[in-house]
Amino acid sequence: xxxxxxxxxxxxxxxxxxxxxxxxxxxxxxxxxxxxxxxxxxxxxxxxxxxxxxxxxxxxxxxxxxxxxxxxxxxxxxxxxxxxxxxxxxxxxxxxxxxxxxxxxxxxxxxx
Amino acid sequence: xxxxxxxxxxxxxxxxxxxxxxxxxxxxxxxxxxxxxxxxxxxxxxxxxxxxxxxxxxxxxxxxxxxxxxxxxxxxxxxxxxxxxxxxxxxxxxxxxxxxxxxxxxxxxxxxxxx
Numbered sequence: 001x002x003x004x005x006x007x008x009x010x011x012x013x014x015x016x017x018x019x020x021x022x023x024x025x026x027x028x029x030x031x032x033x034x035x036x037x038x039x040x041x042x043x044x045x046x047x048x049x050x051x052x053x054x055x056x057x058x059x060x061x062x063x064x065x066x067x068x069x070x071x072x073x074x075x076x077x078x079x080x081x082x083x084x085x086x087x088x089x090x091x092x093x094x095x096x097x098x099x100x101x102x103x104x105x106x107x108x109x110x111x112x
Numbered sequence: 113x114x115x116x117x118x119x120x121x122x123x124x125x126x127x128x129x130x131x132x133x134x135x136x137x138x139x140x141x142x143x144x145x146x147x148x149x150x151x152x153x154x155x156x157x158x159x160x161x162x163x164x165x166x167x168x169x170x171x172x173x174x175x176x177x178x179x180x181x182x183x184x185x186x187x188x189x190x191x192x193x194x195x196x197x198x199x200x201x202x203x204x205x206x207x208x209x210x211x212x213x214x215x216x217x218x219x220x221x222x223x224x225x226x227x
Contacts, residue, residue, distance in 0.1 A: 032214045043116075043202055043218035044155075051214075089154060093214040098143075098162065099170075100216055104154040 002027040006090045006103035013080055013110050021075040021106045023064075023090035031092040033057075033066050033073040034100070038087040047075075047088070080110045115139045116219040118203050124225045125193050133188045133222050135203030142208050144186035145216065146170075146178060149200040158201075161186055162208065193226040200224075 007022040025033065032051045036044040048057030053068035062077045073090060090103040116137045125131050135144065143162050147155040147170075157170030159178040167178060175197060177189045190197055200223050204216040 034215075036218075043220045044204075045218065046215055049215070095214075098208075099145075099157060099160065100214075102154040102156075104152055 002031065002092060002094055002101050004090050004092055004101055004103035006088075006106050009087075009105070009107040011106060011108050013108070015082055015110055015112050016079045017110075019075070019077040019080045019084075019108070021088055021090075021108070023073045023075065023103060025071050025073065025090075025092050027071075027092055027094055029094065030068075031094045033064070034091040034093065035062070035064055035073070035075050036089040036091060036102075038089065038105075040086070044089060080108070082110045082112055084108060085110045116203060116205055116217055118201075118219040118222050120222060121220065122223045124227065126227050127194055129193050131190045131193055131224070133201055133203075133224070135186045135188070135219055137184050137203075137205045137217075137219075139205055139207070139217060140183075141205040141217070142183060143206045144180065145204040145206075146176075146186065146188045147202045147204065148172070148197075149202060149221075155202065158188065190224075190226075193224075195226045198224060198226045 003026045034049045035047040037047045038044045048059040050057040050066035056065045064075045087105045087107045089105045091100045119134045145160040146158040156172050161180045179187050203219040206216045
């Protein structure tokens with residue numbers, strides 16, 4: 001079946017450090033891939049997405065590239081800020097099921 | 113005003129009680145979802161509805177029921193709450209039409225504690 005695996009947290013970084021959160025997926029066909037972010041006390045909001053192989057999603061300095069050959073969608077940011085502290089969820093959407101499947105979430109804490 | 117609202121935002125209840133969580137949306141979306149979030153487990157789908165007359169079980173529907181009263185309203189009930197249903201519950205919506213048909217929009221969550 002379809003599934004998403006992301007690196008375990010929590011991840012603690014200093015401000016301006018480089019961020020990578022790994023995400024790999026298992027799916028048949030060509031799912032769409034997403035990163036959602038959950039700030040403290042809030043619901044999830046879409047951060048970025050990619051709908052086909054080699055697409056790069058980007059938003060707020062974050063990027064992720066849809067790599068079909070490695071079934072990955074790693075999230076990166078060149079210089080994190082304290083305000084990026086949140087939980088990040090990788091997810092896939094498969095048209096067959098019409099549902100989002102989430103990874104377990106990675107908590108990021110950025111220290112000044 | 114928020115597009116997806118959930119009530120209550122926080123609830124403490126006792127084992128065996130019946131409780132209803134409500135979700136309303138003003139986005140005009142046809143699809144609605146209920147998830148629960150537990151630490152280290154991500155979000156797991158409880159029930160989803162693609163239309164007013166359509167109800168589908170998710171991966172963890174046991175102990176829960178839902179009602180889609182209108183396109184804009186989707187409620188989740190715990191018939192007899194138990195402590196392991198203590199979690200953060202999220203409602204989400206999506207639109208089956210258009211290029212953004214695979215994006216879901218989430219409410220702020222309901223924190224439920226069952227004692």
